Every structure is written in C-alpha cells, then in structure tokens.
Amino acid sequence: MSDAPLGVFDSGLGGLTVVRALRSRLPRERIVYLGDTARVPYGTRSSDTVLRYARGCAGVLMKRRVKALVIACNTASAVAVDMLRAELDLPVVGVIEPGARAAVALANLAEKEGRAGAGRIGVLGTPRTIASGAYARAVAALSTRHEVIGQAAPLLVPLVEEGWLDGDVPRLAVERYLRPLIDANVSVIVLGCTHYPVLKDVIARVAADMAGHDVAIVDSGEVVAQTVAALLDERALVSHAAAAVPPLELVVTDLTASFSQMAERCLGAAAPNVEEIDL
C-alpha cells in the first residue's frame, strides 16, 4: 500500500498549488490529481450538490487505488471532509483544518511576542468560503482566543486564471483587499483559496509594505503537505520508491484551451500529459 499514489482532487486546477507543495515536500510520492473542470466552480452550488460531486471525485480516485485522499478545494473541504472520512477506509485531508491550525500556531507565537492585534487572524477567500464561516469555525475548534477576520477577494481567482501575476493591477487589487485586515492589525493572513498561493509573493510584499513589518502568510498547500507527510509517517505509508520524482498523473473532466498555461502557473512547472474523463 505504501507504493500506492496519493489522490488529490479540486473543482478545477487551483488545487495544483497543493500538488506543487506535496511534490516539494514528498518528492518520492506518486500523485493522481483530478480537476473537476467541467463542473467548476463548486462555490456556487448547494451543499447537497457539492457532497455529490465530492463523492464522485473520491470514487474516481479510489478506483485508482490511492492510499490517502487530499481535498484541495475549500468548498469541498468545508462540506465533505467529515462525510468522506466516515465513508472511506483511508486517511482524508482537507485544506481548512491544516490552514486553521497553522494560523493559530502563528497567532500564538505573535501573542507571546506581545505584538498588537496578535490574537487576530485574517483570512482571504472566495465570497462563498468567507460567508460560510468555515475558517472561523475551524479556528474556534482549536482555540477560543483568536478572532478571525474574513475578507472576500473575488478578483484574485480571475487574476490568477488570466495570468496577471505582477504589475499594477494585482498590486492594487491586493491592496484593496488587505486594507481591512491590516487596519485590524492581524498578525497572520491565511490564503483561504487554492488559487492564491500563485499570488503569494505579491500578497506578502503588499502586506509588509502596508503594515510596516512582515505579516505571516499561511499557504494552505504547504501546511497540507506537512499534514500529509506526518500522516504517511504515522501510518507507515511513506513510499519506498527509488529517488527519482515520479510523473504526475493529471485527470480533468473538461480539457479547455487554457489548460496548459493555467496548470503550469499553479504547478510551477510544465504540465504533464493529461487524461480527460467523463464524470
């Protein structure tokens, strides 16, 4: 079983930022990624529909005999992680809990250092993720001391999909979205959408400029990769394959013309061959 691949799914291609972090942290692990691009975005669907879609994605990956499942989608994580854990006989990791855990640890550290506003955690996310309160609940489950300030940032996903990653437009958009978080003196900002790590440098730079000091940024991809690494170790599921980085298996439900560019942007490397399936 330890030589089986990790299964990762997302509503689209943004979850490839999580794959990028997994490959960097766990270079010997095989990964199968499913992007449900025919039904993206999940954020506008009802919970019942998202549950059904998440079950469908998990089913595709189970058939490919994955050893663990990563839900690299905030909406699906919020709605489906408990159900998939109950239904499936393998470890299931979402993006929200690891992000909340890392944010709480960083906020505690800032508190110990006695910084102003140190208890406050900022979250950037899609309007649906922010409205759902999923991060506030996940933080509250870990600690009642931390106030969560959510900021919907709807333009950041189209900026990433358009490939506008530097210059004035992303900088000015990020400034507008960060203003309420910086004014509230947050000590940590969680990137609560799998697209946002592509803009991480811009977000970190603008936040530091506005605050006058560095602001910790939680990249869900990185903390998910840490969580998966610990889980594989704990359950003796670490791959014993040879040192070479195995090829990524990429599966989508709709192969669009912009696929390669967007995949490369999120993955930080050329996209491998891709398979299209019907779901």
Next chain:
Amino acid sequence: MSDAPLGVFDSGLGGLTVVRALRSRLPRERIVYLGDTARVPYGTRSSDTVLRYARGCAGVLMKRRVKALVIACNTASAVAVDMLRAELDLPVVGVIEPGARAAVALANLAEKEGRAGAGRIGVLGTPRTIASGAYARAVAALSTRHEVIGQAAPLLVPLVEEGWLDGDVPRLAVERYLRPLIDANVSVIVLGCTHYPVLKDVIARVAADMAGHDVAIVDSGEVVAQTVAALLDERALVSHAAAAVPPLELVVTDLTASFSQMAERCLGAAAPNVEEIDL
C-alpha cells in the same frame, strides 16, 4: 396581447443592463426578467445544456404570457436563438445580431469618412463568447468586408460584480484589454457581454485616450432596445397602458446576499422586489 409584458432572460443579473435600456427606450412596457442565477455562468456549459437551460427559461416566461422574448445573454443567444424562434410562436430577440448590425453600420460610416482601419470591428467578450466566433459569424452574415478582432476580457465581469467601477484597477485592466484593438485601429468596439455596459464610461474614455480620438462603442442593451421597439411597432404590439412606468417583475433561481447591489448596479436604479423560483 399588446398589454402583455416583455420577457427577458439571462444566466445571471448582467442582463439587467438590457432591461435598463428597454425601460429607457420603452417606458410604458411591462417587463418580466428571469435571471437563472442558480446555474450561472452558461459560458462554461456544453451547447446541449445551454439549449436545455434556455428552453427552461423561455418556458417560465411563456407561462407568464409574455408578448416577446429577449435573450439578454451572449452564450444563450449564440446557441439558442434559432431554436427558440422555431419552437415558439412569438418574436425572439438575441443580443448578438443587433450588436453586429450596429457595429457594421458604424464601421461603414467610418469607411465613408475614409478613416484608417475603418473596416475593422473590435469585440470585447468573455473567453467563451470570443472563442465561439459568434460575433465574427454575425458580422460576416451582414457584410464580408469587415474584419472582426475579438478580445477576451475575463476580468471585466468580476470587476462589475465586485463593484469596482472607477479608479486605477478597472482603468488599467481596460487598458490592457483595449491595447490589441487600438493597435489594430478598430473604428468600433462592441461590448459583447451584458455586464460590460456598467463599465461603458471607463471603456469609452480609455479607448479615446489610447486612440487619440473617440472610438464608437456599441452597447448591446441600447441596440436590443431599438430592435425590440421596431419589432413591437411592426407587429402592432406596442403597449397602450397609461404613462406611468410599470414596476419591473424580477425573478431569480437563486437569491444571493449580493443580489440587491448587483441588480442596482446593472439596472441603474434600486432593484424591485424579487421572487425566487426553482427551475
């Protein structure tokens, strides 16, 4: 029949820019607007699915006994206008033909005046509308002399939905999208998405600044309203109601928290009461 309402549908709320133009041009007409907000956007669906959705929307409006049907959605117009005309026993107007007709008329005028690049028509639209070539086909059906240069402008819809209508971000985004059209010396720019009229002033100003002279802008809403006015007159369907502007009937398939703001932005006036239906 002349006192029956006009029926207008769109995948979301952007089509309210068409309603705004209809109410300005035809203030005595009753209007029922259906925004299929639960299934927005149509642009990412297959043609079969868009056909099925368009039939569903038309069915809702037919039950409300409309006298004419306006498809205020570029995707649905491209895919479904011929089918709905064949199936329904009432006038059906899409947004693409009237926009193409107005653009050709303006390009012909510019040609007569001997302007450089006068034969060229620029179209701003969503990636799907531009990739579909719907405007190029509609222009070619009217005249073979005019070259159509399409420019996908994916950030403009989220800018309108976010309400960022002035300042640096929309100006810089519009500059980037207009650059290839201005470089090609187009004499006309068609706003090929029902969201874009909300940004019409910015687009017109930036185009004039970049070109060094005014560039004609075709607002589909206005040309659709002219087409509907002519059609009602021709078929003796003009309303004989009293002078007061009748209330707008607004129906959506999913009532989101941002509804009122977005509706007001497109309508240019406070949104009336809204009814939510299941479709």
